[in-house]
Amino acid sequence: MALQAKPTTEKAGTEERSVLDRLVALIEEEGIDVGDRLPPELDLAQRLGVGRSTIREVLKSWQSMGIVTRNKGAGTTLAAEVSRRSIHVPLTLRLEAESLIRTHAVRRPLEIEAVRLATRNASDKQRKVILARMAELMAIFEAGEEDWRPADHRFHAAIHEATGNPLFLQIIWQIHHAFHDVYQTPFGQPKLGEATIPMHRPLAEAIAAGNEEEAARITARILDRVETEVREIMERGE
Missing domain, CATH: 1.20.120.530 (GntR ligand-binding domain-like)
Incomplete structure (x- = not known):
C-alpha cells in the first residue's frame, strides 16, 4: 500500500517543487500566520511568476490537505503553520x-x-x-x-x-x-x-x-x- 506518486518527469517535479518553495517563502516573508488571509490568487500568480490556474490548483490541494481554508467571499486563510520553526528540518x-x-x-x-x-x-x-x-x-x-x-x-x-x-x-x-x-x-x-x-x-x-x-x-x-x-x-x- 505504498503512497503512490503520479507518473511525472524529473523536470516537472522540479518545477512543481520550485512553485511550492516560492509560495512557502512568500508566506514566511509576509509574516502570514494561522488564521491570516493569503493574498488573492491573481496577486500570488504575479508575484510567483506562474499562471493563475497553477496557483488555484495548489491552493485547492492545500485545502484538501487542511493547510488552508477557502471561502468564495472571504478568500484563502492559512489553517496550518508553515513558518520556519525548525532549524534542522527544511x-x-x-x-x-x-x-x-x-x-x-x-x-x-x-x-x-x-x-x-x-x-x-x-x-x-x-x-x-x-x-x-x-x-x-x-x-x-x-x-x-x-x-x-x-x-x-x-x-x-x-x-x-x-x-x-x-x-x-x-x-x-x-x-x-x-x-x-x-x-x-x-x-x-x-x-x-x-x-x-x-x-x-x-x-x-x-x-x-x-x-x-x-x-x-x-x-x-x-x-x-x-x-x-x-x-x-x-x-x-x-
Missing part, C-alpha cells in the same frame, strides 16, 4: 510530511475497513482477481525493471471493488490525490513505501482465504510502515 520537507501524515490518518481506517469488507464479501472470481493482481505486482517489483506503482494501484483497486461499495474506491483515491496533486514526488522519492510491497503477498492470500482478522492486521502493518518511513525521513531532514 520547511518544505516538514510541510510535505505533516500533510502526508494527515491524509494518511484519514485514509487508514478506510483502508482497513475496505480490506475487512473485501475479505468478507468477495466472490470467488474477485478473490482470483486479487491474487492475480498481487502476482502481477510481485513479478514487476521483483524484476526491478519497471515502475511497480501502476500494478500496486490495480491491486488495491481490486480490493476496493470487492467490498461491494464503490464509495471506498472513490473516497480513498480522492484522499490520495489530494496530496499527490501537489506533491507528485513526496520528499523527492517517487517510490515511497516500497518496503511494504512484499507484505502484499500475505495480504492477498489472507483475503483469498477469507481470514478477515489476518488481512486487517497485515493492512495495519503496511500503513504503520509507511507512516514510520515518512517520520524517519522528516527526522533525518533528507
Whole structure:
C-alpha cells in the first residue's frame, strides 16, 4: 500500500517543487500566520511568476490537505503553520510530511475497513482477481525493471471493488490525490513505501482465504510502515 506518486518527469517535479518553495517563502516573508488571509490568487500568480490556474490548483490541494481554508467571499486563510520553526528540518520537507501524515490518518481506517469488507464479501472470481493482481505486482517489483506503482494501484483497486461499495474506491483515491496533486514526488522519492510491497503477498492470500482478522492486521502493518518511513525521513531532514 505504498503512497503512490503520479507518473511525472524529473523536470516537472522540479518545477512543481520550485512553485511550492516560492509560495512557502512568500508566506514566511509576509509574516502570514494561522488564521491570516493569503493574498488573492491573481496577486500570488504575479508575484510567483506562474499562471493563475497553477496557483488555484495548489491552493485547492492545500485545502484538501487542511493547510488552508477557502471561502468564495472571504478568500484563502492559512489553517496550518508553515513558518520556519525548525532549524534542522527544511520547511518544505516538514510541510510535505505533516500533510502526508494527515491524509494518511484519514485514509487508514478506510483502508482497513475496505480490506475487512473485501475479505468478507468477495466472490470467488474477485478473490482470483486479487491474487492475480498481487502476482502481477510481485513479478514487476521483483524484476526491478519497471515502475511497480501502476500494478500496486490495480491491486488495491481490486480490493476496493470487492467490498461491494464503490464509495471506498472513490473516497480513498480522492484522499490520495489530494496530496499527490501537489506533491507528485513526496520528499523527492517517487517510490515511497516500497518496503511494504512484499507484505502484499500475505495480504492477498489472507483475503483469498477469507481470514478477515489476518488481512486487517497485515493492512495495519503496511500503513504503520509507511507512516514510520515518512517520520524517519522528516527526522533525518533528507
